Amino acid sequence: MRILIVDDSAMMRALIKRVIGLTELHVDEVVEAADGAEALRILESREVNLLLTDVNMPGMTGVELLREIARLDRWPDLVRVIISTDGSASRRDEAAELDVRCYLEKPFSPEVLRHVLSQAAGSLQS
Amino acid sequence: MCSAKLPDLFSPDVTAQVAGAIASVAEKSFFAEAEPCDRARFETLEAASAWLVATVQFREGACAGALTCTVPHDLARTLLDAFTGRDPLDAEPDREALFDLVGELSNMICGTWLTRMATAQAFTLSRPVVEMVSGRPALKSAGATLVAVNDLPLAVSVASLGEDAAAAGF
Amino acid sequence: MSLPATSRFHAWGDPDSGRRIIVGIGEMAVADRPDDVIVTYALGSCVAVCLFDSVSRVAAMLHFLLPESSINAKRAIAQPAAFGDTGIPLLVDTAVRRGLKKSRSSVRLVGGAMVANNPGGAPPTGHRNVLAARSILWRLGLFIGGQDVGGGEARTVHFSAGDGRLLVVSGQQTKEM
Numbered sequence: 001m002r003i004l005i006v007d008d009s010a011m012m013r014a015l016i017k018r019v020i021g022l023t024e025l026h027v028d029e030v031v032e033a034a035d036g037a038e039a040l041r042i043l044e045s046r047e048v049n050l051l052l053t054d055v056n057m058p059g060m061t062g063v064e065l066l067r068e069i070a071r072l073d074r075w076p077d078l079v080r081v082i083i084s085t086d087g088s089a090s091r092r093d094e095a096a097e098l099d100v101r102c103y104l105e106k107p108f109s110p111e112v113l114r115h116v117l118s119q120a121a122g123s124l125q126s
Numbered sequence: 127m128c129s130a131k132l133p134d135l136f137s138p139d140v141t142a143q144v145a146g147a148i149a150s151v152a153e154k155s156f157f158a159e160a161e162p163c164d165r166a167r168f169e170t171l172e173a174a175s176a177w178l179v180a181t182v183q184f185r186e187g188a189c190a191g192a193l194t195c196t197v198p199h200d201l202a203r204t205l206l207d208a209f210t211g212r213d214p215l216d217a218e219p220d221r222e223a224l225f226d227l228v229g230e231l232s233n234m235i236c237g238t239w240l241t242r243m244a245t246a247q248a249f250t251l252s253r254p255v256v257e258m259v260s261g262r263p264a265l266k267s268a269g270a271t272l273v274a275v276n277d278l279p280l281a282v283s284v285a286s287l288g289e290d291a292a293a294a295g296f
Numbered sequence: 297m298s299l300p301a302t303s304r305f306h307a308w309g310d311p312d313s314g315r316r317i318i319v320g321i322g323e324m325a326v327a328d329r330p331d332d333v334i335v336t337y338a339l340g341s342c343v344a345v346c347l348f349d350s351v352s353r354v355a356a357m358l359h360f361l362l363p364e365s366s367i368n369a370k371r372a373i374a375q376p377a378a379f380g381d382t383g384i385p386l387l388v389d390t391a392v393r394r395g396l397k398k399s400r401s402s403v404r405l406v407g408g409a410m411v412a413n414n415p416g417g418a419p420p421t422g423h424r425n426v427l428a429a430r431s432i433l434w435r436l437g438l439f440i441g442g443q444d445v446g447g448g449e450a451r452t453v454h455f456s457a458g459d460g461r462l463l464v465v466s467g468q469q470t471k472e473m
Contacts, residue, residue, distance in 0.1 A: 008253060009230040011223065014210055022437050024399070056233070056251040085237020090248040105241070107155035107234050109430075111439050157431035159424055211435045 001124065002029045002046065006039040006053040006062065007083070012106075016052060016083070019113045025121050036060025040068060043075060050120055055084040055091065063091075066098040079123050081116065083108075144193075144271040144282050147239035152275055155234065156208045160273040160280070168272040171279040173198035177259050178224065180232035183252040183287065186244055190287040193239070195232035196263055201278040202228050221258070229254030235282060314458075319344075322378035324358040324387050326394050332457040339407035339451040341422035343429050345384055346404045346453070347438075348460035349396040355457035356391035358383045359407075362421065363428030380428040388436055403438050404473055405429055406453050406464055408445040422446065442473050 003020060005013045013032045020030055031048070033039040037060045042048065051069075055062040066080060080100045084091070087105040095103050101123050104116045145162045152160040163171075176199040183192045197205075206227040207214045232254050240249045270283040314331030321342060325334050334357045336344050347356040358377055365372030365379035376382035392398065408426035426445045433440060444451070444464050454463040462473040 009226055009233070011206070011209060011226045011230050018211060022399075022439070056237075058253045085234050085241070085251070086248060087237075087241040088244060088248045089246045094248065106237065107151045109154050110434055111441075114439055153427065157427045157434065159427055208431050208434075211437070213435065 001025065001027050001049045001121065002031065003027055003050045003052065004031045004033065004039060004042055004048045006033045006036065006051065006057070006065065008034050008054065008057045010034075012054070012083075015110075016113065019110050020117060022110075023114055023117055025117060036062060036065030036068070039065055043069070043078075048075070048078060049124055050079045050081065052081045052083055052120075055082060055086050063094060063098070066095075066100065070098055077124075079120050081120050083113075140284060141269055141271045143243060144235070144239050144284065145273060147235050147242060148271065148273050148275075148280070148282060150238055151231065151234045152273075156205045156231075156275075158205065158208060158276050160275045163272050163274045165272060167274070168279050168281070171274055171277065173262065173279050174200040175260055177261070177263055178202050178228045178256060179259060179263060180225075180228045180254045180256040182229070182232045182236045182254040184236055184240060184249055186240060186249040187247055192285050192287055193232060193236040194283050194285070195228065195235060196281040196283075197228055197231070198262075198278060199224070199258075201275060201280060204276065204278070205231065225256040225258075229256045232282075239284075319357050319359050321359055322361055322375045322383075324356065324377045324383060324390070326354060326356040326387075326391050326396075327457040328352070328354045328394055330458040334455040334457065335453065337452045339453060340409050340411040341407070341420070341425060343380070343405055343407040343422075343425040343445070344453050345387060345429055345433075346406065346455050346462060347387065347391050347396060347401050348404075348455075348457075349391075349401045350460055351400055352395040352397065353457060354391055354394050354396040355455055355460060356387055356394075356396065357453070357455050358387040360384070360425065360429075363424050380425060380432055384429065384432045385436065388438070398436075398438060401438065402441040402460060403433060404441055404462060405443040405445055406451055406462065406473075409447050409449060409451070411448070411450070444471060444473060 005016050007013050017030050020027055031042055033042055035057045053062040081102045082095050082100050083104045085106045092103055102116045102120050149160045152158040178197050181192050181194045202224050206219055270281045273280050314333055317325045317327055317334045319325045319334055319336040327334050336359045342359055342361050345358045360380050360383045361378050363380045365382045372379055372382050376386050408422035410420045410422050449466045452465040464471045
């Protein structure tokens with residue numbers, strides 16, 4: 001499994017990457033991007049199975065990224081997860097329309113992230 | 127139009143709500159305890175000479191504002207170690223890492239507060255702008271939320287940028 | 297889950313069926329016999345950290361009093377298990393040397409209550425102890441699988457090395473974790 005983490009905070013990407021490393025998930029590679037545009041370039045260059053994206057980022061936001069992924073319709077099996085400080089009902093509804101499998105609100109404990117990763121990875125197998 | 131739940135940003139309720147957001151972020155992501163304190167106690171809390179100040183602008187409907195988080199260097203270092211799981215005895219993290227961490231801290235406090243206040247309405251946050259200043263910075267807002275995080279000072283203030291700023295975007 | 301009073305302690309450290317290893321305040325123990333039960337009493341603001349590896353069947357428990365050893369360096373040298381920051385790494389190291397593997401271990405926390413005699417409105421030690429335990433376990437790369445913390449009552453914990461079950465007694469209530 002290849003996982004793509006998209007967040008403009010290097011610290012947040014490092015934390016997520018550490019939790020992934022501590023789980024029992026069989027992960028071949030973890031790739032990082034600091035904004036939506038970089039994430040799209042990565043998606044177009046290699047196969048990614050699980051996308052973990054923030055929402056509020058400079059340039060292309062997480063929602064714009066997900067809209068573009070939906071528009072291009074090139075990665076139907078990509079499991080999409082949002083990790084964001086925005087827990088509003090409106091944002092969650094928007095995420096549901098964009099085929100987001102899990103929505104994790106910041107701040108979160110490592111255990112909660114682990115649980116979300118496990119659920120998302122389970123989606124990949126089904 | 128702002129969400130009906132976004133209140134007067136200078137009301138005492140806001141201070142309590144921001145304090146709640148700080149406590150939630152401190153505990154979940156940094157395993158730290160944030161206790162509200164009054165100004166007298168805040169001024170006596172020991173802190174390093176260098177402070178980091180992070181400002182994140184937010185837009186919620188037609189309302190725009192900015193949340194500023196003021197943190198002494200030693201608390202920023204402690205929070206970085208806790209967040210990443212670094213050993214506190216490891217070498218001093220670089221400036222970029224500290225700035226990133228304080229920016230993300232302000233981002234999470236702002237987002238948590240807005241989610242609780244507005245609940246239904248989505249919001250947008252700008253990328254935090256972080257600077258380091260020497261000496262304890264004067265707190266601009268009389269309504270700043272003052273907390274002791276593991277007995278070190280942390281202040282958060284919220285200011286309105288008005289509807290023109292909201293319309294203009296960031 | 298509550299257990300009927302008559303069955304509460306059957307096979308939980310009955311002297312006829314296994315060893316009871318008592319862990320006092322500022323102490324720790326590692327057990328690797330299937331009929332061992334580690335017991336700690338009167339967990340008020342203190343926190344018990346319980347590790348269990350279901351494959352090697354190693355069980356380890358620490359009962360620590362305060363989060364940071366910096367407040368009493370002398371005591372930390374003499375009794376590292378009294379503090380979270382010295383006791384938890386020691387617990388993990390000791391358990392690993394006895395065959396526990398971190399990646400397959402469960403971790404549970406018990407205790408951290410707000411006790412009535414908290415002096416002069418000082419920050420509640422129980423809560424700080426819980427936060428300290430979480431922070432140190434994260435630093436050590438361990439996830440917490442369950443916890444029974446907070447509240448206002450002291451707890452007693454019985455920890456079975458055979459199957460990793462925890463029995464937590466608090467007031468009139470008994471809970472299995």
